[in-house]
Amino acid sequence: MPIKKEILFVNPTVSDRFLKIALLYFKKRMSVVFYILSALTPKEYIIKISNVKIFWSKKDFARYKDCLVGITSTTISAKNAYRLADRFRASGAYVVMGGPHVSVLPEEALEHCHSVVIGEAESVWKDVIADFEQGSLKSKYIGELLDDFFSPVYEYFLKLPPKTLRRIGIYTHRGCKYNCEFCATPKKKLRFVKIEQIVGLLRRMKQGMFFPSVFKPTIDLLGDNIYSDPDFAKRLFKAIIPLGISYTIIASIDIAFDEEALMLAKQSGCSCLFIGFETVFPQTLPKLSIPYIKSHNDYIKAVKNIKKYKLRIIGAFIIGFDNYSHKDYLRLLFLIMRMRLFLVSLTTLTPFPGSALFERLKKENRILNFDWDKYNVLARPVFKPRKMAVLTVKLWFVFIRIVSLLFSSMTAVFFLLLVLSIILSELDKKIAYQMAIERLGPVFIVK
Numbered sequence: 001m002p003i004k005k006e007i008l009f010v011n012p013t014v015s016d017r018f019l020k021i022a023l024l025y026f027k028k029r030m031s032v033v034f035y036i037l038s039a040l041t042p043k044e045y046i047i048k049i050s051n052v053k054i055f056w057s058k059k060d061f062a063r064y065k066d067c068l069v070g071i072t073s074t075t076i077s078a079k080n081a082y083r084l085a086d087r088f089r090a091s092g093a094y095v096v097m098g099g100p101h102v103s104v105l106p107e108e109a110l111e112h113c114h115s116v117v118i119g120e121a122e123s124v125w126k127d128v129i130a131d132f133e134q135g136s137l138k139s140k141y142i143g144e145l146l147d148d149f150f151s152p153v154y155e156y157f158l159k160l161p162p163k164t165l166r167r168i169g170i171y172t173h174r175g176c177k178y179n180c181e182f183c184a185t186p187k188k189k190l191r192f193v194k195i196e197q198i199v200g201l202l203r204r205m206k207q208g209m210f211f212p213s214v215f216k217p218t219i220d221l222l223g224d225n226i227y228s229d230p231d232f233a234k235r236l237f238k239a240i241i242p243l244g245i246s247y248t249i250i251a252s253i254d255i256a257f258d259e260e261a262l263m264l265a266k267q268s269g270c271s272c273l274f275i276g277f278e279t280v281f282p283q284t285l286p287k288l289s290i291p292y293i294k295s296h297n298d299y300i301k302a303v304k305n306i307k308k309y310k311l312r313i314i315g316a317f318i319i320g321f322d323n324y325s326h327k328d329y330l331r332l333l334f335l336i337m338r339m340r341l342f343l344v345s346l347t348t349l350t351p352f353p354g355s356a357l358f359e360r361l362k363k364e365n366r367i368l369n370f371d372w373d374k375y376n377v378l379a380r381p382v383f384k385p386r387k388m389a390v391l392t393v394k395l396w397f398v399f400i401r402i403v404s405l406l407f408s409s410m411t412a413v414f415f416l417l418l419v420l421s422i423i424l425s426e427l428d429k430k431i432a433y434q435m436a437i438e439r440l441g442p443v444f445i446v447k
């Protein structure tokens, strides 16, 4: 088969209008996946990345005839991902898909693409490239979970422009010590990036910044839960202290009762903790049923303790649990009002394929909709709640959303910044710039 040594990586957008706008904000952020795959691709390939592009023309598809097109997908972007895959495949491109959604439902994806990478790609991407060159792409590649998944790509990342690195953020670990029923990637083995590699990348990120000691870069330290291993978290915080950066991090609530961890987090420049409180019934979730949290009232103590160290909190709550009555929604509302968080993230309980919740609700015949566009966490539940109607849950969602916006300290500023940054990122001609660096092989961001 004729092939061109050119790859287009696509991060598809979603159908929901509100989420689409929110994702435009994240357009400035780049998915780490494509840089990992670029690092593992032979240097002679020309690589292009398309991040949440909304308008596609016929030419965009025709351009990649005989090329490899890699598309990532979550559940809410799955339908868009499939639409794009169909059009690329029809235009003569070789389409490979990967990501949490297609890893669970590879047969569904194979109706739209040539190959699916199931699980993590680091161990199999070289085989995909070799088979593409031989004209013998397999339908499925099953990725192993490598313990040291980052070392093979570290040098590549270290050579990326600091601005690009800042847009990607740093993945400090993969996996989580907890196993929540609603998690779409449950029981993922816990693995960490070496602390010296994280520090190396953070140093690189600071390069070229205007007075980095004054205008500190705010960096996202990404991963499921940094407090999965308290010892790792503390060693990491200590190592970051001399760097003088500001960062945000995701952690489970047990960090609130570890004074040493909170102090080190503050000293090392942590500005904000993203914490999943999820429910007013903490004892029903393993990750919240720690000895310190006997009821939702103990959340207030946890929040106070974190605030003592002047750390901000983005608190995540989920609407739609089976055991919620109207009284419990009111309780949740008052709880959010009392907590006075920096920002409140409110989502509807969504049974993502791959989660234990999906399997349970499917068995109970309670899933109402398998249209993935509807799995957007902000809409009405896609399953039948036990105690109330779907619409009632949606109304509670809207009501609590509005009130919680009024009671989080950053809401107005956040929305202003969101709108501003969308406008700025659209005006930013530099989005279509070439990021080629010698010896890395060219990587282009396409509009």
Ligand code: B12
Binding pocket: 014, 023, 026, 029, 030, 031, 032, 033, 036, 069, 070, 071, 072, 073, 074, 075, 076, 077, 096, 097, 098, 099, 100, 101, 103, 117, 119, 120, 121, 122, 168, 169, 171, 175, 182, 183, 184, 185, 186, 188, 222, 223, 224, 347, 352, 353, 354, 376, 377
């Ligand atoms: C960080 C993060 C975010 C960040 C993204 C920041 C960024 N710069 O990309 C933000 C805050 C924007 C975000 C938002 C959302 N997120 Co999120 N997020 C995560 C998190 C914690 C890490 C994702 C990540 O990048 N991991 C590191 C990369 C390297 O891993 P990976 O994506 O799995 O990719 C590997 C393989 O899947 C494969 N692969 C992936 N794509 C491709 C493509 C090709 C071509 C190939 C060959 C291979 C391949 O290779 C990669 C390397 O091994 C995950 C949890 C998790 N454990 O994955 C949740 C997760 C991805 N998010 C999830 C969800 C639901 C959301 C939201 C809907 C909102 C929410 N929960 O509030 C939004 C929607 C965003 C969207 N576009 O769809 C779910 C997705 C479930 C699903 N089936 O769709 C996850 C899995 C959480 C969970 N455990 O349930 N999220």
